[in-house]
Amino acid sequence: MASLSGAARTIIHRTIIHVDLDAFYCAVEEQRDPSLRGRAFAVGARAQDRGVVASCSYPARRCGVRSAMAMGLAQRLCPHLLVVPTRHATYRAVSAQVMDLLRSFTPQLEQLSIDEAFLDVTELVANNPALTGRSLALEIQRRVFEELGLSCSLGVASNKMVAKIATDCGKASVATGHSPQALCVVEPGREAEFLAPLPVSALWGVGPKLESRLKDLGIETIGALSKWPERDLMRRFGRHGADLSQHARGIDKREIVTERESKSISSETTFVQDVQEWEHLHEALQEQAQSVAKELQEQKLQATTVKIKLRWSDFSFSTRQTTLLSSTDAAPVIEEAATALLTRLWVGAEPVRLLGVGVSGLSTVRQLGLFDDNPDRDITTHEEPPTPKVIAHTEAEIGAHERRHQRLREAVALLEARFGSDVVHLGARKNERSL
Known part of the structure; x- marks a missing residue:
């Protein structure tokens, strides 16, 4: 975007804010029951019900408890762990x-999940010289806390991908066991420099298999990836290589997709009786993914976003969505992305009345899909999909999770050494004027 004033030409960079509520389910439960504050507890189904951790408090994280962990393992790591049942209707209402509060800043909002959203505040910043992405982010953080009693972490950058990674870096800079309430701002023009020391796994679409393949090429950091010629990456990874090259240089041209703008194709199943078995749910999901893919192919469309919807036995709804790195009309890709979402949204043994799979971000432009020329390529989503039917992290996976976060923390330390300690800060500690 650019504006002309006389002979002078001013470039207006996009300003994108990523908002991520900190331990959202737990924060809502602490509001309901203040006695939970400061205690180690997890939200989810009980171990005897094959439950997994949907969310856990920061004191529980000090004991090694993590989301998506089997509840039995969580209780072994933290013997005094309290288990609080999920209340989906309450979480959706909060x-x-x-989201209503965020829309009071701008209607240009893209909700990613129940606790995460992007805002495009470019026009607000461009039309008011007193505003910056940082000041708006701090105001959002203040209002969410003061009006709703919730902590959130934010990333500010010129595009969605870098803003999301900035949030992750902000959270990683905070000691485990404490609510982050972090804010990380990446100034325009410094995206590649900011990303350079981070592990390649920080990029969207780089899951364990692709990370391993990149390491085999001697590529462990985003900076190392950015030095590879795009044509070489395309030769090895097809069209996906072009996306890797651009993302490694901090380039992401995707726009905010508001709910009103989003066109979609979906398939839903209402069960005669509430379902509590993974096998039954996954079978329905597979059929829906195939149905959605068939309709995409018939309409000669491809999609970049996969979404699932669950209606619980109390008739409340929960949704989760993820964005693919490359558009697709392939049933295996849609199924794998939807399966990854289901394993994170369904915490085990909770009765499900309805299951739906949908896609959005539709286009008629043909791009190589994930399986077009490389069948063993990773699914390219925000979230790394676990193997179907495995709905809890093992001790080995937890170790890998910790190593990845340790690498991210080390990278954040390098960023602070390079850019100064203000590259990441805790919103609550920053004394800046509210709007």
Whole structure:
């Protein structure tokens, strides 16, 4: 975007804010029951019900408890762990309040999940010289806390991908066991420099298999990836290589997709009786993914976003979505992305009345899909999909998770050494004027 004033030409960079509510389910439960504050507890189904951890408090994280961990393992790591049942209707109601508050800043909002959203505040910043991405982010953080009693972490950058990674870096800079309430700002023009020391796994679409293949080529950091010629990456990874090259240089041209703008194709199943078995749910999901893919192919369309919807036995809804790195019309890709979402949204043994799979971000432009020329390529989503039917992290996976976060923390330390300690800060500690 650019504006002309006389002979002078001013470049207006996009300003994108990524908002991520900190331990959202737990924060809502602490509001309901203040006695939970400061205690180690997890939200989810009980171990005897084959439950997994949907969310856990920061004191529980000090004991090694993590989301998506089997509840039995969580209780072994933290013997005094309290287990609080999920209340999906309550979480959805509070999430709606948060999104309404965010829309009071700008209607240009893209909700990623129940606790996460992007805002495009480019026009606000361009039309008011007193505003910056940082000041708006701090105001969002203040209002979410003061009006709704919730902590959130934010990333600010010139595009969605870098803003999301900035949030992750902000959270990683905070000691485990404490609510982050972090804010990380990446100034325009410094995207590649910011990303350079981070592990390649920080990029969207780089899951364990692709990370391993990149390491085999001697590529462990985003900076190392950015030095590879795009044509070489395309030769090895097909069209996906072009996306890798651009993302490694901090380039992401995707626009905010508001709910009103989003066109979609979906398939839903309402069960005669509430379902509590993974096998039954996954079978329905597979059929829906195939149905959605068939309709995409018939309409000669491809999609970049996969979404699932669950209606619980109390008739409340929960949704989760993820964005693919490359558009697709392939049933295996849609199924794998939807399966990854289901394993994170369904915490085990909770009765499900309805399951739906949908896609959005539709286009008629043909791009190589993930399986077009390389069948063993990773699925390219925000979230790394676990193997179907495995719905809890093992001790080995937890170790890998910790190593990855340790690498991210080390990279954040390098960023602070390079850019100064203000590259990442805790919003609550920053004394800046509110709007």
